[in-house]
Amino acid sequence: MAKKILKKPDALYDVFERKPGVDKTMTHYCPGCGHGILHKLIAEAIDDLGVADRTIFVSPVGCSVFAYYYFDVGNVQVAHGRAPAVATGLKRASPNSIVISYQGDGDLAAIGGNNILQAANRGELFTVFFINNGIYGMTGGQMAPTTLIGQKTTTTPYGRTIRNEGYPIRVCELLATLESPVYIERTAMTDAKNIARTRRAVRKALRCQVDRKGFSLVEVLSSCPSGWKVEPREALKWIEEKMMPYFPLGVYKDVIEEREPVELVERTYTSADIMKGLALADGEAAARAPRHEDVGEMAMKIAGFGGQGILFLGLALAETGMDEGLHVTWLPSYGPEMRGGTANCHVILSGRRVGAPLVSIPNVLIALNRPSLEKFEPALSEGGLILYDSSLIDISPSRKDIIPLPVPATKLADELGSTRAANMVAMGALIGYTDVVSVDGAIAALPRLVKRDELISLNEAAIRKGVEQGRQLRAKQKVAVGTGKGAR
Amino acid sequence: MARELIKGNDALVKGAILAGCRSYFGYPITPASEIAEAAARFMPLVGGTFIQAESEVAAINMVYGAASAGQRTMTASSSPGFSLKQEGISYCAGSELPCVIANIVRGGPGLGNIAPEQGDYFQTVKGGGHGNYRVIVFAPNSAQEMCDFSMLAFDLADKYRNPVLIMSDGFTGQMMEPVDFPEPKPVPERDESWAVCGDADTRPNLISSIYLEPEELEAHIKKLKAKYDEMQRTEVRYEEYEADDAEIMLIGFGIVSRVLRSVVDRAREKGLKVGLLRPITLWPFPSKRIAQRAKQVETFLVVELSTGQMVEDVQLAVMNEAPVRLYWRAGGVVPTAEEILGEIEKMIEG
Incomplete structure (x- = not known):
């Protein structure tokens, strides 16, 4: 014959050491409050499921802020309304734990309304126990989102009105419209029958988590004699007569049987796995290249229309510069410069550590359209280079103290079969003229920058074409041009 | 690596x-x-x-x-x-x-x-x-x-x-x-x-x-x-550049410190004794280091992308040992090296 044992559940402390004051055996809850009973039901369920070691209990803000005085499990106390967000972090970080988020009505349905909605919608694998007593108990009896119409509280002294506060929120009904949650039930704790029903619901909700089925929530209609300013016995009557008609008890969602358990993936990642995951595994060759200190600084502004591959041109130069041991920076246009349909970027290739990545006075301007030439020519330093697409730009640079490098980039790219390779012709020409990086280096960097094979060969051809142009221009001018003069 | x-x-x-x-x-x-x-x-x-x-x-x-x-x-x-x-x-x-x-x-x-x-x-x-x-x-x-x-x-x-x-x-x-x-x-x-x-x-x-x-x-x-x-x-961390003989010490953090590094280079080309002290940790703040430098430098120039917030910590550290000037831009405007150099030249001219 079964023996009845009367004792505290193991998941509740025998002595409440964390509770201040001399009385370490009674809870801080008022007479007639529902929290104590629900705590006991939860603790019993934890015991029955044998998960006390695995359980993490999230104490909210509200009367149950001190739930950690009582539960002999891992405890985390959190900010007002945020229990579902914290529970999300806990469960994701510790997927084998059993996470219980315990909230009152103000906490869950007012300040934390979106947090519970979104956690439920993500189908977080934790369990929520929601005490609905229609009032803010801890702060002294203010209106809650679940306060009934006409109910007097300290902030609805004339009774809650539809006009001023709207209708009480029915949380179970609301959350049951979501696809993700697997189990949602509303119970009450008014008599032995309802408490038994609550006990079953608590167990079922926790079991649902242990079985990794999904998000579960039990709303419990509970009394707050202090907040309601009535005797405990009257309070129970109030739940039955006033709350239950508006908040009907029942199961609002139960798809536990239909849902497959969420798989628990436990895999160890090695250093090599992580480097691969971060796409760092093939960067080692580049890392061995020496940096050289004896070159000057080429501070470039590269500009043109959006779609001309301006940013890519800069990137290809910077990538090659890095491979060849230069200090490099690449900065896309940012702020006011972005307006006007032009794309531009700042690229610095330098023999020493780069200061400002913003190029205010370039010593190289690559202009692939006329507005860019007109806009940036004035800023160029004396003796600087202006490499421009002479097949698209029908004017020449007006300044006499700079070196103009006309390159018919678009025309040459068209001859290669794609207008879009004009940017690489321009880059090739710059390399051919200045040798700021090597032709081989620029070509070697392409596979890292371009995904499709046929584009790699097109870009390579464009670079070589450009290099020819650069060499011819240099031969014509019969001057050796270094980098770094007047660089800013 | x-x-x-x-x-x-x-x-x-x-x-x-x-x-x-x-x-x-x-x-x-x-x-x-x-x-x-x-x-x-x-x-x-x-x-x-x-x-x-x-x-x-x-x-x-x-x-x-x-x-x-x-x-x-x-x-x-x-x-x-x-x-x-x-x-x-x-x-x-x-x-x-x-x-x-x-x-x-x-x-x-x-x-x-x-x-x-x-x-x-x-x-x-x-x-x-x-x-x-x-x-x-x-x-x-x-x-x-x-x-x-x-x-x-x-x-x-x-x-x-x-x-x-x-x-x-x-x-x-x-x-x-x-x-x-x-x-x-x-x-x-x-x-x-x-x-x-x-x-x-x-x-x-x-x-x-x-x-x-x-x-x-x-x-x-x-x-x-x-x-x-x-x-x-x-945990105080900072970086200095050309600071030992600096008469004008620039102080800036983040992207500003990159611009200020260029400013120092350009100022030095012009023979101006300008250095840079860059707080790397904003808290804890390198107050002690700034206090030490306050004994050596003639002026501090704090450059910020705000109307002047870190400058208050610099002033607290300097404790009136040296003048602390502020040059600021805000709203997304980042000063160029030339602009700051111009500010320094104005300061020198008095």
């Missing part, structure tokens, strides 16, 4: 993962969204968690949860979003939870704009949230430092069981530079005995910032303060 040409924002995330960070909780905001996007890309590939939270407030509280469970975790945002996280950061500090938070500062107040600014110095460096707490704040100025300080931030967060912040800007985040990435860090010696991991060992533990009795809370605050004092003794 692997070298990659990479954006600062991406380097921050890769550094975090190499440091053992395995969860990121974020909310989209320009110009910090790339950090979330990089985390979304990489976390699943290394067995980590990425969640796009329903709000900035939710994101920092998810961090609170993951940190409570002993995981290395982070979030990032930009100014208005960072304001929203402040309550949660205060909770993390109060509950002594290690975590890393990056603020990619943009123009304010209000919606402001998405251009780089430093107007969040006060809210990032001075606590920002409620109560008596402090956080270490790093101000990286390169993609390499976005990685390095991200990694260091996790170590220091653990060392002190305290949030560590990274204050950066749109330029440092958007700029691509070569970054040398180290091998992933093993973090086996990490002490997680305080955490709540959902196991028998940590079952007796409690994560909380509640101390109802005034004497108890005061004792807790004293304990926290002792940590902050220790940070002030040991």
Whole structure:
């Protein structure tokens, strides 16, 4: 014959050491409050499921802020309304734990309304126990989102009105419209029958988590004699007569049987796995290249229309510069410069550590359209280079103290079969003229920058074409041009 | 080690993962969204968690949860979003939870704009949230430092069981530079005995910032303060450039310090004795070093992308030993080296 044992559940402390004051055996809850009973039901369920070691209990803000005085499990106390967000972090970080988020009505349905909605919608694998007593108990009896119409509280002294506060929120009904949650039930704790029903619901909700089925929530209609300013016995009557008609008890969602358990993936990642995951595994060759200190600084502004591959041109130069041991920076246009349909970027290739990545006075301007030439020519330093697409730009640079490098980039790219390779012709020409990086280096960097094979060969051809142009221009001018003069 | 040409924002995330960070909780905001996007890309590939939270407030509280469970975790945002996280950061500090938070500062107040600014110095460096707490704040100025300080931030967060912040800007985040990435860090010696991991060992533990009795809370605050004092003794970081014979000492952090480095080079070419002192940690602030330099220099020139916030800390450090001037731009305007050099020349002419 079964023996009845009367004792505290193991998941509740025998002595409440964390509770201040001399009385370490009674809870801080008022007479007639529902929290104590629900705590006991939860603790019993934890015991029955044998998960006390695995359980993490999230104490909210509200009367149950001190739930950690009582539960002999891992405890985390959190900010007002945020229990579902914290529970999300806990469960994701510790997927084998059993996470219980315990909230009152103000906490869950007012300040934390979106947090519970979104956690439920993500189908977080934790369990929520929601005490609905229609009032803010801890702060002294203010209106809650679940306060009934006409109910007097300290902030609805004339009774809650539809006009001023709207209708009480029915949380179970609301959350049951979501696809993700697997189990949602509303119970009450008014008599032995309802408490038994609550006990079953608590167990079922926790079991649902242990079985990794999904998000579960039990709303419990509970009394707050202090907040309601009535005797405990009257309070129970109030739940039955006033709350239950508006908040009907029942199961609002139960798809536990239909849902497959969420798989628990436990895999160890090695250093090599992580480097691969971060796409760092093939960067080692580049890392061995020496940096050289004896070159000057080429501070470039590269500009043109959006779609001309301006940013890519800069990137290809910077990538090659890095491979060849230069200090490099690449900065896309940012702020006011972005307006006007032009794309531009700042690229610095330098023999020493780069200061400002913003190029205010370039010593190289690559202009692939006329507005860019007109806009940036004035800023160029004396003796600087202006490499421009002479097949698209029908004017020449007006300044006499700079070196103009006309390159018919678009025309040459068209001859290669794609207008879009004009940017690489321009880059090739710059390399051919200045040798700021090597032709081989620029070509070697392409596979890292371009995904499709046929584009790699097109870009390579464009670079070589450009290099020819650069060499011819240099031969014509019969001057050796270094980098770094007047660089800013 | 692997070298990659990479954006600062991406380097921050890769550094975090190499440091053992395995969860990121974020909310989209320009110009910090790339950090979330990089985390979304990489976390699943290394067995980590990425969640796009329903709000900035939710994101920092998810961090609170993951940190409570002993995981290395982070979030990032930009100014208005960072304001929203402040309550949660205060909770993390109060509950002594290690975590890393990056603020990619943009123009304010209000919606402001998405251009780089430093107007969040006060809210990032001075606590920002409620109560008596402090956080270490790093101000990286390169993609390499976005990685390095991200990694260091996790170590220091653990060392002190305290949030560590990274204050950066749109330029440092958007700029691509070569970054040398180290091998992933093993973090086996990490002490997680305080955490709540959902196991028998940590079952007796409690994560909380509640101390109802005034004497108890005061004792807790004293304990926290002792940590902050220790940070002030040991975690101050700064960098100097051409500082030893400087008559005019420039002070700036983040992207400004990059511009100031160019200013120093150009000033030196003109024979002007200009140096740079760059705070790397904004808290703890290199006050002692600035006080030492105050004995040597004729003038300090603080340059900020705000109407002058760090300048107050410089003034406190200098204690009237030398004049402290301020040159500021705001709203997303970043001064050029020439502009600042012009300011210096004006100062010299008097």
